[in-house]
Amino acid sequence: MEHYDVVIVGGGPAGSSAAIYTARADLETVVLDKDPHAGALGVAHVIANYPGARSDISGIELLDSMKSQAESFGARFMREKVTGLDLGDTREKTVFTASRKVFKAKAIVLATGSMGKSREIKGERELIGAGVSYCATCDAAFYKGQVVAVAGRTGEAVEESKVLSRFAEKVYLLCPTTTFAVPDEEVESLSHFPNIEMLYNKRISTINGKRKVESLSISGQDSLLEVDGVFLYLTGSAPIIDYAGGQLELVEAGCLRVDNSFSTSVPGVFAAGDVICKETKQAVIVASEGCRAALQVDKYLRGRDRVKSDYH
Ligand SMILES: Cc1cc2nc3c(=O)[nH]c(=O)nc-3n(C[C@H](O)[C@H](O)[C@H](O)COP(=O)(O)OP(=O)(O)OC[C@H]3O[C@@H](n4cnc5c(N)ncnc54)[C@H](O)[C@@H]3O)c2cc1C
Structure with a gap:
Protein backbone atom coordinates (compact mmCIF):
# COMPACT_ATOMS: atom_id res chain seq x y z
CA MET A 1 0.00 0.00 0.00
CA GLU A 2 1.34 3.45 -0.89
CA HIS A 3 0.44 6.65 0.99
CA TYR A 4 0.31 10.11 -0.62
CA ASP A 5 -1.07 13.52 0.21
CA VAL A 6 -2.79 13.63 -3.16
CA VAL A 7 -3.72 10.96 -5.69
CA ILE A 8 -4.66 12.40 -9.07
CA VAL A 9 -6.63 10.01 -11.26
CA GLY A 10 -5.97 10.78 -14.93
CA GLY A 11 -2.87 12.40 -16.38
CA GLY A 12 -4.41 14.46 -19.19
CA PRO A 13 -4.02 18.25 -19.22
CA ALA A 14 -6.35 18.64 -16.20
CA GLY A 15 -4.57 16.01 -14.08
CA SER A 16 -1.04 17.02 -15.15
CA SER A 17 -1.72 20.67 -14.48
CA ALA A 18 -3.14 19.78 -11.05
CA ALA A 19 0.03 17.76 -10.37
CA ILE A 20 2.26 20.75 -11.18
CA TYR A 21 0.45 22.81 -8.56
CA THR A 22 0.09 20.17 -5.81
CA ALA A 23 3.76 19.18 -6.20
CA ARG A 24 4.84 22.84 -6.05
CA ALA A 25 2.75 23.19 -2.90
CA ASP A 26 5.01 20.48 -1.46
CA LEU A 27 2.23 17.91 -1.33
CA GLU A 28 3.32 14.35 -2.06
CA THR A 29 1.59 13.69 -5.35
CA VAL A 30 1.05 10.67 -7.57
CA VAL A 31 -0.76 10.71 -10.91
CA LEU A 32 -2.33 7.39 -11.94
CA ASP A 33 -3.04 7.15 -15.66
CA LYS A 34 -4.15 4.03 -17.51
CA ASP A 35 -2.87 5.19 -20.90
CA PRO A 36 -2.08 8.75 -21.97
CA HIS A 37 -2.81 7.78 -25.60
CA ALA A 38 -6.42 6.93 -24.64
CA GLY A 39 -7.27 10.43 -23.40
CA ALA A 40 -8.71 13.26 -25.49
CA LEU A 41 -5.43 15.19 -25.68
CA GLY A 42 -3.50 11.95 -26.25
CA VAL A 43 -5.45 11.19 -29.44
CA ALA A 44 -5.32 14.75 -30.82
CA HIS A 45 -2.86 14.95 -33.73
CA VAL A 46 -2.13 18.66 -33.62
CA ILE A 47 -2.91 21.26 -30.96
CA ALA A 48 -2.47 24.64 -32.61
CA ASN A 49 -4.13 26.79 -29.96
CA TYR A 50 -2.44 25.99 -26.65
CA PRO A 51 -0.84 29.23 -25.41
CA GLY A 52 2.94 29.22 -25.50
CA ALA A 53 3.26 25.89 -27.31
CA ARG A 54 4.47 25.34 -30.90
CA SER A 55 1.52 25.52 -33.28
CA ASP A 56 2.30 22.07 -34.76
CA ILE A 57 2.70 20.28 -31.41
CA SER A 58 0.89 16.94 -31.11
CA GLY A 59 -1.37 16.23 -28.15
CA ILE A 60 0.96 13.58 -26.79
CA GLU A 61 4.01 15.89 -27.07
CA LEU A 62 2.13 18.57 -25.15
CA LEU A 63 1.19 16.01 -22.50
CA ASP A 64 4.79 14.78 -22.22
CA SER A 65 5.95 18.30 -21.60
CA MET A 66 3.29 18.88 -18.88
CA LYS A 67 4.28 15.56 -17.28
CA SER A 68 8.00 16.47 -17.27
CA GLN A 69 7.19 19.82 -15.72
CA ALA A 70 5.15 18.16 -12.94
CA GLU A 71 7.88 15.55 -12.39
CA SER A 72 10.48 18.33 -12.08
CA PHE A 73 8.54 19.54 -9.02
CA GLY A 74 8.41 16.05 -7.50
CA ALA A 75 5.14 14.53 -8.77
CA ARG A 76 5.21 10.82 -9.66
CA PHE A 77 3.39 9.37 -12.66
CA MET A 78 2.39 5.70 -12.75
CA ARG A 79 0.72 3.69 -15.51
CA GLU A 80 -2.24 2.35 -13.53
CA LYS A 81 -5.92 1.89 -14.36
CA VAL A 82 -8.09 2.93 -11.42
CA THR A 83 -10.91 0.46 -10.90
CA GLY A 84 -12.39 1.55 -7.59
CA LEU A 85 -12.50 4.12 -4.80
CA ASP A 86 -13.39 3.85 -1.13
CA LEU A 87 -14.35 7.31 0.07
CA GLY A 88 -15.85 6.23 3.41
CA ASP A 89 -12.91 7.28 5.63
CA THR A 90 -12.87 11.06 6.05
CA ARG A 91 -9.11 11.22 6.76
CA GLU A 92 -7.73 8.85 4.12
CA LYS A 93 -9.42 7.74 0.93
CA THR A 94 -8.46 4.53 -0.86
CA VAL A 95 -7.81 4.09 -4.58
CA PHE A 96 -7.76 0.59 -6.12
CA THR A 97 -6.13 -0.28 -9.44
CA ALA A 98 -6.40 -3.09 -11.98
CA SER A 99 -2.91 -4.31 -11.06
CA ARG A 100 -4.21 -4.73 -7.49
CA LYS A 101 -2.13 -1.88 -6.12
CA VAL A 102 -3.77 0.15 -3.36
CA PHE A 103 -3.12 3.86 -2.82
CA LYS A 104 -4.14 5.89 0.23
CA ALA A 105 -4.56 9.66 -0.06
CA LYS A 106 -5.65 12.57 2.09
CA ALA A 107 -7.18 14.17 -1.01
CA ILE A 108 -8.06 12.97 -4.49
CA VAL A 109 -8.41 14.85 -7.77
CA LEU A 110 -10.47 13.07 -10.42
CA ALA A 111 -9.43 14.08 -13.95
CA THR A 112 -10.36 11.10 -16.09
CA GLY A 113 -11.89 13.09 -18.94
CA SER A 114 -14.84 12.16 -21.11
CA MET A 115 -13.61 9.52 -23.51
CA GLY A 116 -15.90 7.02 -21.82
CA LYS A 117 -18.00 4.29 -23.29
CA SER A 118 -19.61 4.63 -26.67
CA ARG A 119 -23.15 3.53 -27.46
CA GLU A 120 -24.06 0.17 -25.97
CA ILE A 121 -23.77 -2.81 -28.32
CA LYS A 122 -26.76 -5.16 -28.68
CA GLY A 123 -26.29 -8.08 -26.28
CA GLU A 124 -23.58 -6.28 -24.26
CA LEU A 234 -14.66 1.60 -27.64
CA THR A 235 -14.52 5.21 -26.56
CA GLY A 236 -17.33 7.67 -26.97
CA SER A 237 -17.74 11.00 -25.25
CA ALA A 238 -19.25 10.11 -21.87
CA PRO A 239 -17.54 11.27 -18.67
CA ILE A 240 -15.40 8.45 -17.20
CA ILE A 241 -16.59 7.90 -13.66
CA ASP A 242 -17.41 4.17 -13.60
CA TYR A 243 -14.65 3.53 -11.01
CA ALA A 244 -16.41 5.85 -8.49
CA GLY A 245 -19.12 3.22 -7.97
CA GLY A 246 -21.95 5.67 -7.38
CA GLN A 247 -20.28 7.31 -4.35
CA LEU A 248 -20.30 10.79 -5.93
CA GLU A 249 -23.18 12.98 -7.04
CA LEU A 250 -23.64 13.50 -10.76
CA VAL A 251 -25.46 16.18 -12.69
CA GLU A 252 -28.12 15.18 -15.19
CA ALA A 253 -25.73 15.00 -18.14
CA GLY A 254 -23.75 12.32 -16.29
CA CYS A 255 -20.78 14.54 -15.32
CA LEU A 256 -19.48 14.85 -11.77
CA ARG A 257 -21.19 17.55 -9.69
CA VAL A 258 -18.68 20.08 -8.32
CA ASP A 259 -19.06 23.39 -6.49
CA ASN A 260 -17.11 26.61 -7.15
CA SER A 261 -14.10 25.09 -5.36
CA PHE A 262 -14.05 22.06 -7.71
CA SER A 263 -15.08 19.95 -4.71
CA THR A 264 -17.32 16.96 -5.44
CA SER A 265 -20.10 15.87 -3.09
CA VAL A 266 -17.48 14.13 -0.87
CA PRO A 267 -15.11 16.49 1.05
CA GLY A 268 -11.50 15.94 0.02
CA VAL A 269 -12.46 14.65 -3.42
CA PHE A 270 -12.03 17.24 -6.18
CA ALA A 271 -12.57 17.03 -9.94
CA ALA A 272 -11.31 18.92 -12.97
CA GLY A 273 -11.40 18.70 -16.74
CA ASP A 274 -13.86 17.09 -19.12
CA VAL A 275 -15.16 14.79 -16.37
CA ILE A 276 -17.15 17.82 -15.21
CA CYS A 277 -19.70 19.43 -17.52
CA LYS A 278 -18.61 22.42 -19.56
CA GLU A 279 -19.73 24.36 -22.58
CA THR A 280 -16.40 24.03 -24.42
CA LYS A 281 -13.86 21.25 -24.22
CA GLN A 282 -10.42 22.81 -24.66
CA ALA A 283 -7.02 21.90 -23.29
CA VAL A 284 -6.32 25.38 -21.93
CA ILE A 285 -9.65 25.45 -20.08
CA VAL A 286 -9.11 22.08 -18.37
CA ALA A 287 -5.49 22.94 -17.51
CA SER A 288 -6.79 26.00 -15.68
CA GLU A 289 -9.36 23.84 -13.86
CA GLY A 290 -6.58 21.45 -12.81
CA CYS A 291 -4.68 24.41 -11.38
CA ARG A 292 -7.74 25.72 -9.52
CA ALA A 293 -8.62 22.27 -8.13
CA ALA A 294 -5.02 21.81 -6.93
CA LEU A 295 -5.02 25.18 -5.14
CA GLN A 296 -8.24 24.10 -3.40
CA VAL A 297 -6.58 20.81 -2.39
CA ASP A 298 -3.76 22.79 -0.80
CA LYS A 299 -6.28 25.00 1.03
CA TYR A 300 -8.24 21.92 2.20
CA LEU A 301 -5.22 19.93 3.41
CA ARG A 302 -3.44 22.86 5.07
CA GLY A 303 -6.63 24.22 6.66
CA ARG A 304 -6.05 27.63 5.05
CA ASP A 305 -8.78 30.30 5.08
CA ARG A 306 -8.03 31.28 1.51
CA VAL A 307 -6.44 29.83 -1.57
CA LYS A 308 -2.73 30.71 -1.73
CA SER A 309 -1.43 31.91 -5.11
CA ASP A 310 1.63 30.11 -6.42
CA TYR A 311 4.14 32.92 -6.95
CA HIS A 312 6.85 34.68 -5.03
C1 LIG B 1 -9.60 14.47 -31.39
C2 LIG B 1 -9.56 15.62 -30.43
C3 LIG B 1 -8.93 16.79 -30.80
C4 LIG B 1 -8.87 17.87 -29.91
N1 LIG B 1 -8.25 19.02 -30.29
C5 LIG B 1 -8.13 20.05 -29.42
C6 LIG B 1 -7.42 21.23 -29.78
O1 LIG B 1 -6.93 21.37 -30.92
N2 LIG B 1 -7.30 22.21 -28.85
C7 LIG B 1 -7.83 22.12 -27.61
O2 LIG B 1 -7.65 23.03 -26.79
N3 LIG B 1 -8.53 21.01 -27.24
C8 LIG B 1 -8.70 19.98 -28.12
N4 LIG B 1 -9.42 18.87 -27.77
C9 LIG B 1 -10.07 18.83 -26.45
C10 LIG B 1 -9.08 18.51 -25.33
O3 LIG B 1 -8.18 17.52 -25.80
C11 LIG B 1 -9.81 18.02 -24.08
O4 LIG B 1 -10.73 19.02 -23.67
C12 LIG B 1 -8.85 17.74 -22.95
O5 LIG B 1 -7.86 16.82 -23.34
C13 LIG B 1 -9.57 17.19 -21.72
O6 LIG B 1 -8.60 17.01 -20.74
P1 LIG B 1 -8.82 16.04 -19.49
O7 LIG B 1 -7.53 16.06 -18.73
O8 LIG B 1 -10.06 16.40 -18.78
O9 LIG B 1 -9.08 14.60 -20.12
P2 LIG B 1 -8.20 13.71 -21.09
O10 LIG B 1 -7.30 14.50 -21.94
O11 LIG B 1 -9.18 12.81 -21.75
O12 LIG B 1 -7.28 12.86 -20.08
C14 LIG B 1 -7.85 11.93 -19.20
C15 LIG B 1 -6.80 10.91 -18.82
O13 LIG B 1 -7.37 10.05 -17.81
C16 LIG B 1 -6.98 8.72 -18.10
N5 LIG B 1 -7.96 7.81 -17.49
C17 LIG B 1 -9.25 7.61 -17.83
N6 LIG B 1 -9.82 6.67 -17.04
C18 LIG B 1 -8.86 6.27 -16.17
C19 LIG B 1 -8.83 5.32 -15.12
N7 LIG B 1 -9.90 4.59 -14.79
N8 LIG B 1 -7.67 5.15 -14.45
C20 LIG B 1 -6.56 5.89 -14.76
N9 LIG B 1 -6.53 6.79 -15.78
C21 LIG B 1 -7.67 6.99 -16.46
C22 LIG B 1 -6.96 8.64 -19.63
O14 LIG B 1 -6.16 7.59 -20.07
C23 LIG B 1 -6.38 10.01 -19.97
O15 LIG B 1 -4.97 9.96 -20.07
C24 LIG B 1 -9.49 17.78 -28.63
C25 LIG B 1 -10.13 16.59 -28.26
C26 LIG B 1 -10.17 15.52 -29.15
C27 LIG B 1 -10.87 14.24 -28.73
Whole structure:
Protein backbone atom coordinates (compact mmCIF):
# COMPACT_ATOMS: atom_id res chain seq x y z
CA MET A 1 0.00 0.00 0.00
CA GLU A 2 1.34 3.45 -0.89
CA HIS A 3 0.44 6.65 0.99
CA TYR A 4 0.31 10.11 -0.62
CA ASP A 5 -1.07 13.52 0.21
CA VAL A 6 -2.79 13.63 -3.16
CA VAL A 7 -3.72 10.96 -5.69
CA ILE A 8 -4.66 12.40 -9.07
CA VAL A 9 -6.63 10.01 -11.26
CA GLY A 10 -5.97 10.78 -14.93
CA GLY A 11 -2.87 12.40 -16.38
CA GLY A 12 -4.41 14.46 -19.19
CA PRO A 13 -4.02 18.25 -19.22
CA ALA A 14 -6.35 18.64 -16.20
CA GLY A 15 -4.57 16.01 -14.08
CA SER A 16 -1.04 17.02 -15.15
CA SER A 17 -1.72 20.67 -14.48
CA ALA A 18 -3.14 19.78 -11.05
CA ALA A 19 0.03 17.76 -10.37
CA ILE A 20 2.26 20.75 -11.18
CA TYR A 21 0.45 22.81 -8.56
CA THR A 22 0.09 20.17 -5.81
CA ALA A 23 3.76 19.18 -6.20
CA ARG A 24 4.84 22.84 -6.05
CA ALA A 25 2.75 23.19 -2.90
CA ASP A 26 5.01 20.48 -1.46
CA LEU A 27 2.23 17.91 -1.33
CA GLU A 28 3.32 14.35 -2.06
CA THR A 29 1.59 13.69 -5.35
CA VAL A 30 1.05 10.67 -7.57
CA VAL A 31 -0.76 10.71 -10.91
CA LEU A 32 -2.33 7.39 -11.94
CA ASP A 33 -3.04 7.15 -15.66
CA LYS A 34 -4.15 4.03 -17.51
CA ASP A 35 -2.87 5.19 -20.90
CA PRO A 36 -2.08 8.75 -21.97
CA HIS A 37 -2.81 7.78 -25.60
CA ALA A 38 -6.42 6.93 -24.64
CA GLY A 39 -7.27 10.43 -23.40
CA ALA A 40 -8.71 13.26 -25.49
CA LEU A 41 -5.43 15.19 -25.68
CA GLY A 42 -3.50 11.95 -26.25
CA VAL A 43 -5.45 11.19 -29.44
CA ALA A 44 -5.32 14.75 -30.82
CA HIS A 45 -2.86 14.95 -33.73
CA VAL A 46 -2.13 18.66 -33.62
CA ILE A 47 -2.91 21.26 -30.96
CA ALA A 48 -2.47 24.64 -32.61
CA ASN A 49 -4.13 26.79 -29.96
CA TYR A 50 -2.44 25.99 -26.65
CA PRO A 51 -0.84 29.23 -25.41
CA GLY A 52 2.94 29.22 -25.50
CA ALA A 53 3.26 25.89 -27.31
CA ARG A 54 4.47 25.34 -30.90
CA SER A 55 1.52 25.52 -33.28
CA ASP A 56 2.30 22.07 -34.76
CA ILE A 57 2.70 20.28 -31.41
CA SER A 58 0.89 16.94 -31.11
CA GLY A 59 -1.37 16.23 -28.15
CA ILE A 60 0.96 13.58 -26.79
CA GLU A 61 4.01 15.89 -27.07
CA LEU A 62 2.13 18.57 -25.15
CA LEU A 63 1.19 16.01 -22.50
CA ASP A 64 4.79 14.78 -22.22
CA SER A 65 5.95 18.30 -21.60
CA MET A 66 3.29 18.88 -18.88
CA LYS A 67 4.28 15.56 -17.28
CA SER A 68 8.00 16.47 -17.27
CA GLN A 69 7.19 19.82 -15.72
CA ALA A 70 5.15 18.16 -12.94
CA GLU A 71 7.88 15.55 -12.39
CA SER A 72 10.48 18.33 -12.08
CA PHE A 73 8.54 19.54 -9.02
CA GLY A 74 8.41 16.05 -7.50
CA ALA A 75 5.14 14.53 -8.77
CA ARG A 76 5.21 10.82 -9.66
CA PHE A 77 3.39 9.37 -12.66
CA MET A 78 2.39 5.70 -12.75
CA ARG A 79 0.72 3.69 -15.51
CA GLU A 80 -2.24 2.35 -13.53
CA LYS A 81 -5.92 1.89 -14.36
CA VAL A 82 -8.09 2.93 -11.42
CA THR A 83 -10.91 0.46 -10.90
CA GLY A 84 -12.39 1.55 -7.59
CA LEU A 85 -12.50 4.12 -4.80
CA ASP A 86 -13.39 3.85 -1.13
CA LEU A 87 -14.35 7.31 0.07
CA GLY A 88 -15.85 6.23 3.41
CA ASP A 89 -12.91 7.28 5.63
CA THR A 90 -12.87 11.06 6.05
CA ARG A 91 -9.11 11.22 6.76
CA GLU A 92 -7.73 8.85 4.12
CA LYS A 93 -9.42 7.74 0.93
CA THR A 94 -8.46 4.53 -0.86
CA VAL A 95 -7.81 4.09 -4.58
CA PHE A 96 -7.76 0.59 -6.12
CA THR A 97 -6.13 -0.28 -9.44
CA ALA A 98 -6.40 -3.09 -11.98
CA SER A 99 -2.91 -4.31 -11.06
CA ARG A 100 -4.21 -4.73 -7.49
CA LYS A 101 -2.13 -1.88 -6.12
CA VAL A 102 -3.77 0.15 -3.36
CA PHE A 103 -3.12 3.86 -2.82
CA LYS A 104 -4.14 5.89 0.23
CA ALA A 105 -4.56 9.66 -0.06
CA LYS A 106 -5.65 12.57 2.09
CA ALA A 107 -7.18 14.17 -1.01
CA ILE A 108 -8.06 12.97 -4.49
CA VAL A 109 -8.41 14.85 -7.77
CA LEU A 110 -10.47 13.07 -10.42
CA ALA A 111 -9.43 14.08 -13.95
CA THR A 112 -10.36 11.10 -16.09
CA GLY A 113 -11.89 13.09 -18.94
CA SER A 114 -14.84 12.16 -21.11
CA MET A 115 -13.61 9.52 -23.51
CA GLY A 116 -15.90 7.02 -21.82
CA LYS A 117 -18.00 4.29 -23.29
CA SER A 118 -19.61 4.63 -26.67
CA ARG A 119 -23.15 3.53 -27.46
CA GLU A 120 -24.06 0.17 -25.97
CA ILE A 121 -23.77 -2.81 -28.32
CA LYS A 122 -26.76 -5.16 -28.68
CA GLY A 123 -26.29 -8.08 -26.28
CA GLU A 124 -23.58 -6.28 -24.26
CA ARG A 125 -25.53 -5.57 -21.09
CA GLU A 126 -27.03 -9.10 -20.86
CA LEU A 127 -23.60 -10.75 -21.08
CA ILE A 128 -21.52 -8.53 -18.77
CA GLY A 129 -19.56 -10.91 -16.56
CA ALA A 130 -20.47 -13.80 -18.87
CA GLY A 131 -17.87 -13.07 -21.51
CA VAL A 132 -18.21 -9.29 -21.84
CA SER A 133 -15.43 -7.48 -19.98
CA TYR A 134 -13.80 -4.04 -19.91
CA CYS A 135 -10.55 -5.00 -18.18
CA ALA A 136 -8.20 -7.66 -19.54
CA THR A 137 -5.73 -6.98 -16.74
CA CYS A 138 -8.51 -8.06 -14.34
CA ASP A 139 -10.10 -10.94 -16.29
CA ALA A 140 -7.53 -12.36 -18.76
CA ALA A 141 -6.74 -15.42 -16.61
CA PHE A 142 -10.34 -16.68 -17.07
CA TYR A 143 -9.67 -17.14 -20.80
CA LYS A 144 -6.76 -19.60 -20.69
CA GLY A 145 -6.63 -21.52 -24.00
CA GLN A 146 -9.76 -19.77 -25.32
CA VAL A 147 -10.54 -17.42 -28.19
CA VAL A 148 -11.27 -13.77 -27.40
CA ALA A 149 -11.82 -10.49 -29.22
CA VAL A 150 -10.71 -7.01 -28.19
CA ALA A 151 -12.60 -4.08 -29.73
CA GLY A 152 -11.00 -0.65 -29.86
CA ARG A 153 -8.42 1.57 -31.52
CA THR A 154 -6.66 3.12 -28.50
CA GLY A 155 -3.35 2.28 -26.85
CA GLU A 156 -5.37 0.70 -24.08
CA ALA A 157 -6.92 -1.79 -26.54
CA VAL A 158 -3.45 -2.60 -27.93
CA GLU A 159 -1.90 -3.11 -24.48
CA GLU A 160 -4.82 -5.16 -23.17
CA SER A 161 -4.57 -7.43 -26.27
CA LYS A 162 -0.98 -8.17 -25.28
CA VAL A 163 -2.08 -9.05 -21.74
CA LEU A 164 -4.73 -11.41 -23.15
CA SER A 165 -2.26 -13.04 -25.55
CA ARG A 166 -0.42 -14.49 -22.53
CA PHE A 167 -3.51 -16.52 -21.60
CA ALA A 168 -5.83 -16.90 -24.61
CA GLU A 169 -5.06 -19.20 -27.53
CA LYS A 170 -6.18 -16.55 -30.03
CA VAL A 171 -6.88 -12.81 -29.73
CA TYR A 172 -8.73 -10.92 -32.48
CA LEU A 173 -8.05 -7.19 -32.19
CA LEU A 174 -10.98 -5.51 -33.92
CA CYS A 175 -10.17 -1.93 -34.90
CA PRO A 176 -13.44 -0.12 -35.77
CA THR A 177 -11.68 2.20 -38.24
CA THR A 178 -8.86 1.93 -40.78
CA THR A 179 -6.14 3.01 -38.31
CA PHE A 180 -5.34 2.78 -34.62
CA ALA A 181 -5.10 6.00 -32.59
CA VAL A 182 -1.58 5.16 -31.43
CA PRO A 183 1.91 5.69 -32.85
CA ASP A 184 2.98 3.24 -35.59
CA GLU A 185 5.65 1.66 -33.33
CA GLU A 186 2.94 0.57 -30.91
CA VAL A 187 0.93 -1.12 -33.65
CA GLU A 188 4.10 -2.72 -35.05
CA SER A 189 4.96 -4.09 -31.59
CA LEU A 190 1.96 -6.44 -32.00
CA SER A 191 3.89 -8.43 -34.61
CA HIS A 192 5.83 -10.00 -31.71
CA PHE A 193 2.59 -11.63 -30.53
CA PRO A 194 1.80 -14.43 -33.02
CA ASN A 195 -1.61 -15.21 -31.50
CA ILE A 196 -2.91 -11.65 -31.97
CA GLU A 197 -4.67 -11.04 -35.29
CA MET A 198 -5.50 -7.44 -36.18
CA LEU A 199 -8.66 -6.87 -38.20
CA TYR A 200 -9.46 -3.36 -39.47
CA ASN A 201 -12.84 -1.73 -40.13
CA LYS A 202 -14.66 -4.22 -37.93
CA ARG A 203 -17.55 -2.88 -35.88
CA ILE A 204 -19.42 -5.28 -33.64
CA SER A 205 -23.17 -5.01 -34.20
CA THR A 206 -24.31 -7.76 -31.80
CA ILE A 207 -22.74 -9.87 -29.08
CA ASN A 208 -24.41 -13.28 -29.34
CA GLY A 209 -24.82 -15.96 -26.70
CA LYS A 210 -27.44 -17.54 -24.44
CA ARG A 211 -25.78 -17.86 -21.06
CA LYS A 212 -22.30 -16.73 -22.15
CA VAL A 213 -20.67 -15.04 -25.12
CA GLU A 214 -20.57 -17.38 -28.15
CA SER A 215 -19.96 -15.16 -31.15
CA LEU A 216 -19.94 -11.64 -32.55
CA SER A 217 -21.89 -10.25 -35.48
CA ILE A 218 -19.82 -7.76 -37.43
CA SER A 219 -21.47 -4.98 -39.45
CA GLY A 220 -21.51 -5.76 -43.17
CA GLN A 221 -20.28 -9.32 -42.69
CA ASP A 222 -22.46 -12.42 -42.97
CA SER A 223 -20.33 -14.89 -41.01
CA LEU A 224 -20.15 -14.76 -37.22
CA LEU A 225 -16.82 -14.46 -35.40
CA GLU A 226 -16.81 -17.25 -32.81
CA VAL A 227 -15.28 -16.15 -29.50
CA ASP A 228 -15.49 -17.07 -25.82
CA GLY A 229 -15.12 -13.50 -24.62
CA VAL A 230 -15.02 -9.91 -25.81
CA PHE A 231 -13.16 -6.99 -24.24
CA LEU A 232 -14.58 -3.58 -25.11
CA TYR A 233 -12.44 -0.43 -25.34
CA LEU A 234 -14.66 1.60 -27.64
CA THR A 235 -14.52 5.21 -26.56
CA GLY A 236 -17.33 7.67 -26.97
CA SER A 237 -17.74 11.00 -25.25
CA ALA A 238 -19.25 10.11 -21.87
CA PRO A 239 -17.54 11.27 -18.67
CA ILE A 240 -15.40 8.45 -17.20
CA ILE A 241 -16.59 7.90 -13.66
CA ASP A 242 -17.41 4.17 -13.60
CA TYR A 243 -14.65 3.53 -11.01
CA ALA A 244 -16.41 5.85 -8.49
CA GLY A 245 -19.12 3.22 -7.97
CA GLY A 246 -21.95 5.67 -7.38
CA GLN A 247 -20.28 7.31 -4.35
CA LEU A 248 -20.30 10.79 -5.93
CA GLU A 249 -23.18 12.98 -7.04
CA LEU A 250 -23.64 13.50 -10.76
CA VAL A 251 -25.46 16.18 -12.69
CA GLU A 252 -28.12 15.18 -15.19
CA ALA A 253 -25.73 15.00 -18.14
CA GLY A 254 -23.75 12.32 -16.29
CA CYS A 255 -20.78 14.54 -15.32
CA LEU A 256 -19.48 14.85 -11.77
CA ARG A 257 -21.19 17.55 -9.69
CA VAL A 258 -18.68 20.08 -8.32
CA ASP A 259 -19.06 23.39 -6.49
CA ASN A 260 -17.11 26.61 -7.15
CA SER A 261 -14.10 25.09 -5.36
CA PHE A 262 -14.05 22.06 -7.71
CA SER A 263 -15.08 19.95 -4.71
CA THR A 264 -17.32 16.96 -5.44
CA SER A 265 -20.10 15.87 -3.09
CA VAL A 266 -17.48 14.13 -0.87
CA PRO A 267 -15.11 16.49 1.05
CA GLY A 268 -11.50 15.94 0.02
CA VAL A 269 -12.46 14.65 -3.42
CA PHE A 270 -12.03 17.24 -6.18
CA ALA A 271 -12.57 17.03 -9.94
CA ALA A 272 -11.31 18.92 -12.97
CA GLY A 273 -11.40 18.70 -16.74
CA ASP A 274 -13.86 17.09 -19.12
CA VAL A 275 -15.16 14.79 -16.37
CA ILE A 276 -17.15 17.82 -15.21
CA CYS A 277 -19.70 19.43 -17.52
CA LYS A 278 -18.61 22.42 -19.56
CA GLU A 279 -19.73 24.36 -22.58
CA THR A 280 -16.40 24.03 -24.42
CA LYS A 281 -13.86 21.25 -24.22
CA GLN A 282 -10.42 22.81 -24.66
CA ALA A 283 -7.02 21.90 -23.29
CA VAL A 284 -6.32 25.38 -21.93
CA ILE A 285 -9.65 25.45 -20.08
CA VAL A 286 -9.11 22.08 -18.37
CA ALA A 287 -5.49 22.94 -17.51
CA SER A 288 -6.79 26.00 -15.68
CA GLU A 289 -9.36 23.84 -13.86
CA GLY A 290 -6.58 21.45 -12.81
CA CYS A 291 -4.68 24.41 -11.38
CA ARG A 292 -7.74 25.72 -9.52
CA ALA A 293 -8.62 22.27 -8.13
CA ALA A 294 -5.02 21.81 -6.93
CA LEU A 295 -5.02 25.18 -5.14
CA GLN A 296 -8.24 24.10 -3.40
CA VAL A 297 -6.58 20.81 -2.39
CA ASP A 298 -3.76 22.79 -0.80
CA LYS A 299 -6.28 25.00 1.03
CA TYR A 300 -8.24 21.92 2.20
CA LEU A 301 -5.22 19.93 3.41
CA ARG A 302 -3.44 22.86 5.07
CA GLY A 303 -6.63 24.22 6.66
CA ARG A 304 -6.05 27.63 5.05
CA ASP A 305 -8.78 30.30 5.08
CA ARG A 306 -8.03 31.28 1.51
CA VAL A 307 -6.44 29.83 -1.57
CA LYS A 308 -2.73 30.71 -1.73
CA SER A 309 -1.43 31.91 -5.11
CA ASP A 310 1.63 30.11 -6.42
CA TYR A 311 4.14 32.92 -6.95
CA HIS A 312 6.85 34.68 -5.03
C1 LIG B 1 -9.60 14.47 -31.39
C2 LIG B 1 -9.56 15.62 -30.43
C3 LIG B 1 -8.93 16.79 -30.80
C4 LIG B 1 -8.87 17.87 -29.91
N1 LIG B 1 -8.25 19.02 -30.29
C5 LIG B 1 -8.13 20.05 -29.42
C6 LIG B 1 -7.42 21.23 -29.78
O1 LIG B 1 -6.93 21.37 -30.92
N2 LIG B 1 -7.30 22.21 -28.85
C7 LIG B 1 -7.83 22.12 -27.61
O2 LIG B 1 -7.65 23.03 -26.79
N3 LIG B 1 -8.53 21.01 -27.24
C8 LIG B 1 -8.70 19.98 -28.12
N4 LIG B 1 -9.42 18.87 -27.77
C9 LIG B 1 -10.07 18.83 -26.45
C10 LIG B 1 -9.08 18.51 -25.33
O3 LIG B 1 -8.18 17.52 -25.80
C11 LIG B 1 -9.81 18.02 -24.08
O4 LIG B 1 -10.73 19.02 -23.67
C12 LIG B 1 -8.85 17.74 -22.95
O5 LIG B 1 -7.86 16.82 -23.34
C13 LIG B 1 -9.57 17.19 -21.72
O6 LIG B 1 -8.60 17.01 -20.74
P1 LIG B 1 -8.82 16.04 -19.49
O7 LIG B 1 -7.53 16.06 -18.73
O8 LIG B 1 -10.06 16.40 -18.78
O9 LIG B 1 -9.08 14.60 -20.12
P2 LIG B 1 -8.20 13.71 -21.09
O10 LIG B 1 -7.30 14.50 -21.94
O11 LIG B 1 -9.18 12.81 -21.75
O12 LIG B 1 -7.28 12.86 -20.08
C14 LIG B 1 -7.85 11.93 -19.20
C15 LIG B 1 -6.80 10.91 -18.82
O13 LIG B 1 -7.37 10.05 -17.81
C16 LIG B 1 -6.98 8.72 -18.10
N5 LIG B 1 -7.96 7.81 -17.49
C17 LIG B 1 -9.25 7.61 -17.83
N6 LIG B 1 -9.82 6.67 -17.04
C18 LIG B 1 -8.86 6.27 -16.17
C19 LIG B 1 -8.83 5.32 -15.12
N7 LIG B 1 -9.90 4.59 -14.79
N8 LIG B 1 -7.67 5.15 -14.45
C20 LIG B 1 -6.56 5.89 -14.76
N9 LIG B 1 -6.53 6.79 -15.78
C21 LIG B 1 -7.67 6.99 -16.46
C22 LIG B 1 -6.96 8.64 -19.63
O14 LIG B 1 -6.16 7.59 -20.07
C23 LIG B 1 -6.38 10.01 -19.97
O15 LIG B 1 -4.97 9.96 -20.07
C24 LIG B 1 -9.49 17.78 -28.63
C25 LIG B 1 -10.13 16.59 -28.26
C26 LIG B 1 -10.17 15.52 -29.15
C27 LIG B 1 -10.87 14.24 -28.73
